[in-house]
Amino acid sequence: MSDLLVMLVVFTASSAIGYVMISKVPQRLHTPLMSMTNAISASTIIAALLLFSSKLDSPHKVLAAAAVALAAFNVIGGFTVTGRMLKMFKKQ
Amino acid sequence: MNNAANIAVDIAIILVLIAGISRFRTPAGARFGNAMAALALLFAVAVALYRNPMLSSNATLAAFALAASSLAAWRVSAKINMTRIPSLVAFQNGAGGLAALLVAIVEMSGAGPAPGAVASAAAAVSVSLGAATFSGSMIASLKLSGKIRQTPTVVPGHNIALLFLSAACAAAAALLFAPGDPTSALVSLAFLSLAFGALFSIRIGGADMPVLISFLNAATGMAAAFCGIVIQNRLLIACGAVVASSGFILTMVMCRAMNRSLMNIIVGGKAPARPPASSPATASSPELTAAPPAPVAASQPEQPAADPLSLAADALRAAKKLIVIPGYGMAIAQAQSETVALAGMLEQAGTEVKYAVHPVAGRMPGHMHVLLAEADVDYDKLFEMDDINAEFAETDVALIVGACDVVNPAAKEKEGTPISGMPVLNAGDARSVIVCNFDDKPGYSGVPNPLYERPNAILLFGDAKATLASLIAKLK
Known part of the structure; x- marks a missing residue:
């Protein structure tokens, strides 16, 4: 039960803090913001990698490997492309 | 898992992540913020694996999947053209959704102990949101890359089908709580949700894409957060919740900029339709293009044969202040470098140049800013509508x-049009308005633009890239 409570607190607090922080992001950074949060949403890579911490039969192994690959694509691609975009914003 | 040291480490990682996001105020700060967030995620992965090491029999496969996919992702995103960013972001979002779906299925159907009610409920949400965002994002990505029609597709009984699928999803989710192997319930839930996401996404299109893509962003965040509840991982819950917040904010910003409710965009499909008379409009466009010079030419009797191009060149040459208004058409025509070159030429000649960007211009929030930044526009010259x-x-x-x-x-x-009440840029207030649009057809809303008939409008219809190139040649 206490686990559930902790999870609820984490969820609510993160949503609220995220809301406050992100409301202040200017419009010109909205695309990089979305691209970066997109990468953060692939934090499911944590869950995907943790699947390999327990015994898996072959079909489950394949699915877990697919999950790792998909999340990695999102996470690495997201941060890389965000960095590239932000590098283009210049002041003369 | 709940001892004080572990909690402190988790909080520290979440703080780094949030500090990274809070740097998104200026482009320079955001670059640092992006790196901080990436670092936070790296720590989160490292900590998770330290607490629950992989079985050595599994490690090779996991490492291979990780390395191969990371390399592919890096190659794609290091090369991709900026005009294709909306499509790439949608694709990546879909990949994230599918990952959440697969994790929840493996976790729930694996050999571990029978999951409790909380885990089952969270898995149901994670599976359905993951599946729906996957299919929805893939459709959005195909639309944004022009591989399928961008306009909304409405099938017969669209609303009824969506309602039926939601009910069926709820029924499949309920089966998860029954004793026994949940695999078949999970798989049916996944397939029903895939259909739901596709149907949901296919009817939103065109200028409403920024709303769809923001909404999908929020949904993947939510899927990740619930995935975190399934495996009881605080860091994953926090990351997912932050992303969901961000996607939600962007969705609301986009809706407000169009003066429409989220429901109206989701359920209404597109508003009243562009006039079916789009072909007559094409037929009449050469006439219209030729028409406007008349009134202005009258005021310049020494140049009786003034064509719109010369008029535009004269207006630009005489201008002390120019405001450029880019739209999605600029991206389609790939005309950003010509736009910026023209503006730069005038700037050299002493004209004050600013860019005015509408919040929903383009196909995702902030789309125009990225394209103009790529074309080397100083970001201090980009202004938001209200400013x-x-x-x-x-x-x-x-x-x-x-x-x-x-x-x-x-x-x-005008009252009662699909865009009535939507805040717009007051371009018509300028002394002259030069329109480099492809044709005189209405925009996505289907509402004809009275700006084109005003005496101060100079219409240069055609491919914007070519039009601007000839304007530059004329000004040289």
Whole structure:
């Protein structure tokens, strides 16, 4: 039960803090913001990698490997492309 | 898992992540913030694996999947053209959704102990959101890359089908709580949700894409958060919740910029339709293109044969202040470098140049800013609608490149159109308005643009890239 409570607190607090922080992001950074949060949403890579911490039969192994690959694509691609975009914003 | 040291480490990682996001105020700060967030995620992965090491029999496969996919992702995103960013972001979002779906299925159907009610409920949400965002994002990505029709597709009984699928999803989710192997319930839930996401996404299109893509962003965040509840991982819950917040904020910003409710965009499909008479409009466009010179030419009797191009060149040459208004058409025509080159030429000649960007211009939030940044525009010259709208009245030339609805005065002047009440850029207040649009057809909303008939409008219809190139040649 206490686990559930902790999870609820984490969820609510993160949503609220995220809301406050992100409301202040200017419009010109909205695309990089979305691209970066997109990468953060692939934090499911944590869950995907943790699947390999327990015994898996072959079909489950394949699915877990697919999950790792998909999340990695999102996470690495997201941060890389965000960095590239932000590098283009210049002041003369 | 709940001892004080572990909690402290988790909180520290979440703080780094949030500090990274809070750097998104200026582009320079955001670059640092992006690196901080990436670092936070790296720590989160390292900590998770330290607490629950992989079985050595599994490690090779996991490492291979990780390395191969990371390399592919890096290669794609290091090379991709910026005009394809909306499509790439949607694709990546879909990949994230599918990952959440697979994790929840493996976790729930694996050999571990029978999951409790909380885990089952969270898995149901994670599976359905993951599946729906996957199919929805893939459709959005195909639309944004032009591989399928961008306009909304409505199938017969669309609403009924969506309602039926939601009910079926709820039924499949309920089966998860029954004793026994949940695999078949999970798989049916996944397939029903895939159908739901596709049907949901296919009817949103065109200028409503920024809303769809923001909404999908929020949904993947939510899927990740619930995935975190399934495996009881605080860091994953926090990351997912932050992303969901961000996607939600962007969705609301986009809705507000269009003066429409989220429900209206989701359920309404597109508003009243563009007039079916789009082909007559094409037929009449050469006439219209030729028509406007008449009134202005009359005021310049020494140049009786003035064509719109010369008029535009004269107006630009004489302008002390120019505001450029880019729209999605600029991206389609790939005209950003010509736009910026023209503006740069005038700037060298002493003209004050600013760019006015409407919040929903383009196909994702902030799309125009990225394209112009790539074309080397100083970001201090990019202005948001509310900051620049009053300046049009004291501007000599408003140069519209591929934008229609966002400058349509009908939004303010007419009642009952799909864009009535939507805040627009006051381009018409400038002394001259040069329109570099492809044709005189209405924009996505289907509302004809009365700006084109005003005496101060100079219409240069055709491919914006070519039009701007000939304007530059004329000004040289």
